[in-house]
Amino acid sequence: MVPVRTCVACRKRAPRTEMLRVVVREGRLLVDDRAVLPGRGAWVHPVFQCLDRAVTRGILLRALRVSGKPDVSPLENRLKTLMDN
Template identity: 75%
Template structure:
């Protein structure tokens, strides 16, 4: 059985293979597709809706225990690429 994680945006519990792990590098949100990057990670559904919710509510900052504005640009671009395919 796959490990279960909770989306920081919608709070739904899913298998970790369904969710996308996000980490912070140099103040930017980076997708961790293989869930192997070091450091604290936050899990979110790979959808624009959940990403927008997580950013607007400050859920990613809280989950990642960072303060200040995070740059979600690289992550948003990555999600657009995923959704276009």
């Protein structure tokens, strides 16, 4: 049986292997490629629409239960890398 996760942005379900897990580490939003980092994680599709919606509307921060403004530049850099490939 394949593990299934729900995207916090679009609420669609997909296999875990097709999604990105995002965590907060030291005040920064990071992509957890191997899904092994400790702490609360949120799952999102690796497409511009879902990542942009999750960040700009604050959905990701609510899902991660984070207050304040963490550094989103690592996540934005990852998005740019995905868009280039």
